[in-house]
Amino acid sequence: MTTAPRFDVLAIGNAIVDVMAAADDALLAREGLHKGGMALIDAERATSLYAAMGPAQEISGGSAANTLAGLAGLGCTCAFVGQVADDQLGEVFAHDVRAMGISFTTAARPSEPPTARCLILVTPDGQRTMNTFLGASQFLPASALDASLIRDAAILYLEGYLWDPEEPRAAMRAAIDAARSAGRKVAFTLSDAFVIDRHRSDFLDLIDQGQIDILFANDAEIQSLAQIDSFEGAVAAIADKVPLLVVTRSADGAIAVRNGERFEVAAEPVDKVVDTTGAGDLFAAGFLAGQTQGKDIETSLRMGAIAAAEIISHFGARPTVDLKALTAQKLG
Known part of the structure; x- marks a missing residue:
């Protein structure tokens, strides 16, 4: 008999500190950056780009960790697995995660490379251009996993970004096996x-083998995964293969498809889009919070939209208000 889980969600992802600065289009052009995109960079490029940036602020980030921050703010119990180095940014990341009440017990890596950082340039239209040096995060070994911790979480949440390096990929495969053997859900x-372009066959294999219970994507990602240049066509191609598909569409809201039934929600209005960093991460947080709290799909979608709207109204990918109170107010 499956025992009740201690955690609502356990996430495995990149342990990254975001370094954010305002920028104009001219800077992006000079640096050869694709506006709104995400690129992996090496240590040398990280140094040169940081030198070109204006005044910056450091905020703990990482996609899955951002989602956990939202979940914790919505009253969920959470745990995180990710690799930092034994350095200053590693200490910053660990402190920030634990300060939110999230369990984080992964031992710091004692040697080079340093803790990962993401250099984010935010243009006046709120678009964020991310340049990620993965550093220590790409060396998360399978030995860092605690199978009992995975079995103790209702949902295992995995970040596609971390699928790229070999060691974390093996760790996530092991985590999926542990979660499924314990009867837990995998998101x-x-x-x-x-990421999809590099690992499409792996992702489709996971889906076809029934390893994924909840799949999150945005409109561009679902079309890339299905290799269909049509939103509706891509959704139709993937929805039948996964128990629950959730797709965000920026200003056009979001949809979910479960067992052939489609649900839709409009985007929450915001006075001004300041920074889109973390919008998808916080949407996932709101949606997963709704699911772990027994809400229906429509309510869970609405919770995701509320969390995403809060995050794009300010700099940074971590909530700055009481998400639980905000959600209760918005839902009535």
């Missing part, structure tokens, strides 16, 4: 079209 976020 997966596709993260970015460039």
